[in-house]
Amino acid sequence: MNILSIGGSDPSSGAGIQSDIRMFSALNTYTLTVITAITSQNTSNFGIVEPVSSKMLKKQLESLFLDFKIDGIKIGMVYNSKIIKVIYQQLNKLKIPIVVDPVIKSTTGGKLLEINAVKDFKKYIIPLATVITPNKDEAEFLSKTKISRKNTPKIIAKKIQDMGAKNVVITGIEGRNNKISDFVLEKNTKYVISGEKISKINHGSGCNHSAAIVYSLAKKKSIKESLYFARKFTYDSIKNAKKIGKGVLITDIQSEDKIKEDLSNAINRFTEIKGIYKNIPECQTNFVFSKQKPKSTKDVLGISGRIVKAEKRVIVAGELKYGGSKHVATALLSMNKKYPQICSAINLKYQKTTISKIKKSKLIVGSYDRSLEPKDVKIKGSTIKWGINFAIKNSKNIPDVIYHKGDFGKEPMIIVFGKTPENVLKKILKITG
Ligand SMILES: Nc1ncnc2c1ncn2[C@@H]1O[C@H](COP(=O)(O)OP(=O)(O)O)[C@@H](O)[C@H]1O
Numbered sequence: 001m002n003i004l005s006i007g008g009s010d011p012s013s014g015a016g017i018q019s020d021i022r023m024f025s026a027l028n029t030y031t032l033t034v035i036t037a038i039t040s041q042n043t044s045n046f047g048i049v050e051p052v053s054s055k056m057l058k059k060q061l062e063s064l065f066l067d068f069k070i071d072g073i074k075i076g077m078v079y080n081s082k083i084i085k086v087i088y089q090q091l092n093k094l095k096i097p098i099v100v101d102p103v104i105k106s107t108t109g110g111k112l113l114e115i116n117a118v119k120d121f122k123k124y125i126i127p128l129a130t131v132i133t134p135n136k137d138e139a140e141f142l143s144k145t146k147i148s149r150k151n152t153p154k155i156i157a158k159k160i161q162d163m164g165a166k167n168v169v170i171t172g173i174e175g176r177n178n179k180i181s182d183f184v185l186e187k188n189t190k191y192v193i194s195g196e197k198i199s200k201i202n203h204g205s206g207c208n209h210s211a212a213i214v215y216s217l218a219k220k221k222s223i224k225e226s227l228y229f230a231r232k233f234t235y236d237s238i239k240n241a242k243k244i245g246k247g248v249l250i251t252d253i254q255s256e257d258k259i260k261e262d263l264s265n266a267i268n269r270f271t272e273i274k275g276i277y278k279n280i281p282e283c284q285t286n287f288v289f290s291k292q293k294p295k296s297t298k299d300v301l302g303i304s305g306r307i308v309k310a311e312k313r314v315i316v317a318g319e320l321k322y323g324g325s326k327h328v329a330t331a332l333l334s335m336n337k338k339y340p341q342i343c344s345a346i347n348l349k350y351q352k353t354t355i356s357k358i359k360k361s362k363l364i365v366g367s368y369d370r371s372l373e374p375k376d377v378k379i380k381g382s383t384i385k386w387g388i389n390f391a392i393k394n395s396k397n398i399p400d401v402i403y404h405k406g407d408f409g410k411e412p413m414i415i416v417f418g419k420t421p422e423n424v425l426k427k428i429l430k431i432t433g
């Protein structure tokens with residue numbers, strides 16, 4: 001998936017284009033970027049702004065539209081009227097989700113939109129928005145109305161919707177009991193997404209929120225699903241905010257989320273492989289991905305249920321959890337001990353046809369014979385560890401696949417290994433179907 005972020009450069013990478021690259025990368029998404037302005041800022045102070053020329057902006061956009069399929073666009077800092085008009089000319093005919101984050105002032109007080117550009121912002125940028133995400137201050141500023149008992153968030157959101165945005169989210173409305181809420185106005189419905197307020201002053205949460213929304217919309221999720229996803233994503237990024245500079249904290253995403261995201265994407269794609277149900281064994285399938293240097297199955301993410309066969313479909317029963325898999329995770333741990341770069345694995349049904357496809361596809365295959373298993377291994381219940389080590393010892397290179405033909409009362413099995421779930425998936429595509 002390719003997402004385009006149009007916005008300002010923040011050299012401290014806490015917000016703007018650089019923050020978007022970090023966030024989209026954490027979501028496993030390729031980021032295209034068009035810079036509207038260069039800023040000098042850090043976590044304490046905002047310096048100066050140098051907008052790019054209309055010509056430079058137009059050329060950047062054209063070069064991307066000529067080359068890439070773009071699945072969604074995020075618009076952040078636009079700064080002046082000239083920039084606004086070029087963006088409008090280039091984007092107004094597009095039929096992909098566009099999320100507008102109306103950045104007006106930075107957390108550190110810098111001006112991100114010239115006062116005399118506000119009119120054009122309303123005229124040209126707001127109507128491009130599939131979703132617009134003003135925070136409370138920005139919503140009040142754009143609607144020229146203070147939120148009060150009389151002027152509810154709904155009234156203010158409606159004013160912004162009337163400027164042309166399809167869906168409006170007013171973020172960061174603080175409530176009682178340490179709650180922070182986002183008010184949502186879709187075309188025909190309104191709702192509030194509420195949650196716990198984290199007491200951290202941070203830089204980047206608004207950028208992360210709009211980035212996560214466009215990511216989810218580009219994946220064809222509904223507005224509501226995307227907003228819930230973005231809220232959770234942003235919450236995690238604030239929770240994980242770090243003191244990198246001397247001033248405000250910079251939001252970040254834990255790498256665990258990346259592990260989850262990568263595995264979850266691969267599992268979804270696995271379930272969509274045509275005819276894959278034929279490769280699910282009686283004991284069902286698990287797909288795992290470990291942290292670096294895993295010590296136990298607790299460091300291995302897997303499905304707490306299994307991927308199960310339901311007639312000619314496969315479905316994921318259970319959720320992703322560390323420690324969610326026992327058998328496949330144990331096999332992976334043995335493999336990872338010898339080859340630390342191998343962090344992902346899946347088990348598939350043993351079939352002679354699959355083995356011959358594996359051999360033809362030039363993948364490296366190892367195997368073990370459970371009937372040769374020493375008695376003490378059986379008693380200790382460490383069959384998998386013994387088997388994988390046996391197969392590794394007898395293989396000159398890193399095995400892509402290890403299988404065994406079963407034993408009395410034990411189902412034969414194939415395990416495919418790889419560095420990442422994506423890597424495992426590529427191998428599966430070679431040997432199934
Ligand atoms: N301290 C906080 N604790 C939890 N969630 C927050 C906090 N601050 C903002 N959010 C949430 O983060 C998302 C981004 O909003 P916000 O930070 O208000 O945007 P902006 O950076 O434009 O001010 C929203 O979903 C908002 O509710």
Ligand SMILES: Cc1ncc(COP(=O)(O)O)c(N)n1
Binds near residue numbers: 010014077106203206
């Ligand atoms: C280039 C650029 N774009 C956006 C923001 C707003 O982010 P924040 O409100 O977190 O300062 C920023 N500071 N700089």
